[in-house]
Amino acid sequence: MTSILTITNLQKTYAGGFQALKGINLDIEQGEIIALLGPNGAGKTTLISTVCGITTASAGQVRVAGFDIVTDFRAARALIGLVPQEIHLEPFETVQNTVRFSRGLFGKKSDPAKIQDILQQLSLWDKRNSQIRELSGGMKRRVLIAKALAHEPRVLFLDEPTAGVDVELRKDMWDIVAQLKRGGVTIVLTTHYIEEAEAIADRVGVIAKGELLLIENKASLMKRMGKKELSVQIADPIAALPDSLSGYDLELSSDGRALIYRYDTRAKRTGITALLADVAAAGLALADVETRQSSLEDIFVDLVQSEGGTS
Amino acid sequence: MNWTAIKSIYMFEMARFFRTIAQSLISPVLSTSLYFVVFGAAIGSRIDQVEGVSYGAFIVPGLIMLSVITQAISNASFGIYFPKFIGTIYELLSAPVNFLEIVAGYVGAAATKAFIIGVIILVTAFFFVEVQIAHPVAMLAFLVLTCLSFSLLGFIIGIWAGNFEQLQLVPLLIVTPLVFLGGSFYSISMLPPVWQAISLFNPVVYLISGFRWAFFDTADVPIGLSLVAIAGFTALCLVVIGWIFRTGWRIRS
Numbered sequence: 001m002t003s004i005l006t007i008t009n010l011q012k013t014y015a016g017g018f019q020a021l022k023g024i025n026l027d028i029e030q031g032e033i034i035a036l037l038g039p040n041g042a043g044k045t046t047l048i049s050t051v052c053g054i055t056t057a058s059a060g061q062v063r064v065a066g067f068d069i070v071t072d073f074r075a076a077r078a079l080i081g082l083v084p085q086e087i088h089l090e091p092f093e094t095v096q097n098t099v100r101f102s103r104g105l106f107g108k109k110s111d112p113a114k115i116q117d118i119l120q121q122l123s124l125w126d127k128r129n130s131q132i133r134e135l136s137g138g139m140k141r142r143v144l145i146a147k148a149l150a151h152e153p154r155v156l157f158l159d160e161p162t163a164g165v166d167v168e169l170r171k172d173m174w175d176i177v178a179q180l181k182r183g184g185v186t187i188v189l190t191t192h193y194i195e196e197a198e199a200i201a202d203r204v205g206v207i208a209k210g211e212l213l214l215i216e217n218k219a220s221l222m223k224r225m226g227k228k229e230l231s232v233q234i235a236d237p238i239a240a241l242p243d244s245l246s247g248y249d250l251e252l253s254s255d256g257r258a259l260i261y262r263y264d265t266r267a268k269r270t271g272i273t274a275l276l277a278d279v280a281a282a283g284l285a286l287a288d289v290e291t292r293q294s295s296l297e298d299i300f301v302d303l304v305q306s307e308g309g310t311s
Numbered sequence: 312m313n314w315t316a317i318k319s320i321y322m323f324e325m326a327r328f329f330r331t332i333a334q335s336l337i338s339p340v341l342s343t344s345l346y347f348v349v350f351g352a353a354i355g356s357r358i359d360q361v362e363g364v365s366y367g368a369f370i371v372p373g374l375i376m377l378s379v380i381t382q383a384i385s386n387a388s389f390g391i392y393f394p395k396f397i398g399t400i401y402e403l404l405s406a407p408v409n410f411l412e413i414v415a416g417y418v419g420a421a422a423t424k425a426f427i428i429g430v431i432i433l434v435t436a437f438f439f440v441e442v443q444i445a446h447p448v449a450m451l452a453f454l455v456l457t458c459l460s461f462s463l464l465g466f467i468i469g470i471w472a473g474n475f476e477q478l479q480l481v482p483l484l485i486v487t488p489l490v491f492l493g494g495s496f497y498s499i500s501m502l503p504p505v506w507q508a509i510s511l512f513n514p515v516v517y518l519i520s521g522f523r524w525a526f527f528d529t530a531d532v533p534i535g536l537s538l539v540a541i542a543g544f545t546a547l548c549l550v551v552i553g554w555i556f557r558t559g560w561r562i563r564s
Contacts, residue, residue, distance in 0.1 A: 015564075052405040053404055074407040077406060078407045082402075088399045088401060089399065101323045105319050105402060105403070106406055107316050107408075108315065
């Protein structure tokens, strides 16, 4: 795969002395979806703003398809589209005009057919002559995406695109992201919704206190760091765990009908076979057995807390 | 140069002007008409000619300057302040445009609006008084330069302003007094010698004097000095704007 975005030792210290980015290194391949997770104030928006040219870096380098964002800013920025976190739109302008303006601003010649394509793709075509102020919140977010796509960028930054939106719209956004990926657009999105990263990202990065704690393939991350929970359902409830099972890290459910056993999927031996044998030997009749994979959220919380990165 | 971007910003700003065409045009035309009624007809009828020109006609260049300067500043300052206020400035900052292109788009649109209003006021004046234009090309050149230079000043004010109050502060407290005291309604030769000397520190005196020369071939200060003053003022504004974009002052953190 070809690298489309390379961030090297990116640092940002604001005038007041606050260090928002502490040497971020990140390499993003063309066509992938990266989700950057992090608590509020972690540096996600500063990272995006710096790459897009809204904030000036204190040190480090960013290259977009090989173009430096400072020395080759025209070529680099022409490849980038940005959907900001807040809804920033000219309220009295029409949908079509504001999207057309964005295309022109990025130096692209007027192309009514392209604008129509984008508006149709985002279900905005029927609203093309409406003023922005007449639109619902969800429609306004779509307009922001349409504006970011108007100049046909190769990399699209979505800064918390579903913050504060309802479940239905969030699913819509995920569909749009999937659609854009199919069109070959590389997508970098920030979010603090773990389920969002879990649902749509190829790779997940975790940022806390201005540092990129990890960046890894979502599936391998969950496999590498994930824990599983085994719930052994027993036919007759018990009041306390039998002494013969005291060697296991077990927990008895409040109704006394299940033994909860947590194990590490990375361990050579999970201990499940021996546990089940000992449960049977203790005279407990098995009613059912089920397992549950820990979510990305559990991993995220573990990681951020272990780094002392909660805010 | 990213000409497409300049055109886009320019057209977007002009669209705002045409969207509110009634208030954009009616207000200056109405206020100018009132000036003509009050100063031209009511008071002017009791004033003799000023430097060989009827008082009603004498105030035409000053009235045009008054409106053009006010409009140039307010249009340009609002043009760049509004994106800051509503947050759409992110798009300008992330676009492949440099400061010259941004300034060309916004200042070009603001100057065009001010120019249109200046021309409309001139046309309105013809309905009230008889006005002759001795140097039409110079008149147009002065008008264009004034529109441009004060739009540049307005752009700086728009970048500097942190709220709508500040946006009004400089025009109200500094520019309007300078324009009124800059000989809009009188020749500074009518003032006592001390006030004449003080007036020469007012940069607007040079603009109005030069503009009036283009109409009546008579001026308070030499025409060359007027040209140097307006060129110097434009250059100063450009230097300040260049510094703003180089440092990101008030726009880029």
